[in-house]
Amino acid sequence: MPDNTPDSPADDTRLVPPPLAPAASAASATSAASEMTATATPPSATDGRSLTERAYDAIKHDIITLRLRPGETLNEAQLMQSTGLGRTPVHQAMHRLSLEGWVVILPRKGAMVAPVSLNDALEIIDVRMINETYCAALAARAATPDDLAAIEAVLARSQAAIAARDVAAMMRIDRDFHLAISRASRNQTLAELLRGLHERSLRFWFLALSTPSHLEGVYEEHLELFEALAAHDAERARQAIARHIEEFRTHILKAI
Incomplete structure (x- = not known):
């Protein structure tokens, strides 16, 4: 299903940093991006689902x-x-x-x-903070060139979403980015836990991060985290994702 997102202001002209050069083969990055895009949007009538x-x-x-x-x-x-x-x-x-x-x-x-609750949002954020910082540290140590290429392929989709002020697309990019990091951690149980938390976070994401400046901020936070992962710096990755989650908390508190 195509994205139909609320119109956002068209006069925001802030520049967004360009995506980094591919970290691995173009083929592996394209394959990973296609896989994640397929699960990120509602299916069409011809995708074989019931x-x-x-x-x-x-x-x-x-x-x-x-x-x-x-x-x-x-x-x-x-x-x-x-x-x-x-x-x-x-x-x-x-x-x-x-x-x-x-x-x-x-x-x-x-x-x-189902109604949304500030308490529910804050509880999810607290659990994410504990588990996702650990996951980022694991991924920084374990990430292969193919993992980094898959993560970067997700990041590369950000430019088009930001230029179009496409909140729904950027929300899916955020989810796919975190899921790719979870896979790179090589801890399947942790990845499944975080998948559920990210699914539960999606409505709060749309509530809290729906302005053009927020979309650019999310991209910059993603870029900082990716650079830490590419450097295999576990502590830097842990700190970067903690800041990313804390920013989400700040916007949630303002929005709800």
Whole structure:
């Protein structure tokens, strides 16, 4: 599904640092970028997924990007129209979304988008701070040239997203960037934990980081972290990601 993000001011002309030169082969970087892009956006009708999976991804995408607002009542007929899918896949998708905490089912009243809570956001950030700083240190020690190429391939997508003021695209880049670092840590359990935390952070990301200056700031923080990883400097990587997460906390406190 293509990105449909809120319009952002078009008069911000601040310059963004250019992406770094590839750290490994172009083929490996392109392959990694394609893999992550495929999982970052709602699937199309021809991607081989089931109707239920397509409904789930489309509705979840609209929740994350705030097209469906926190606390908004959900109507299956309207969701059928917006997704272009039938009642059964939409109903099954709603059930899955409720199990994952994206939707609240109200007995005899229907369903609504789960509200957002400042306390929930801060708890997620605290858990990320503990686990993701450790993950970054592991990745700095263990990252191979292919890992660095995959991470840098994600970073290279930032320029187009920033130029277009595309908040949803930059949000997915942020997620993919962190997932690539998790893979480089060589700790599968930790990577799975962080994947769940990042998924839960996505709505807060969209709430807090929706201005052009924030998009550029995120890119600069990513670049600082990548340079630490490329230098295999575990302590520098730990500090860089701690600052990145702390900036997220600061913006969340202002937004909610």
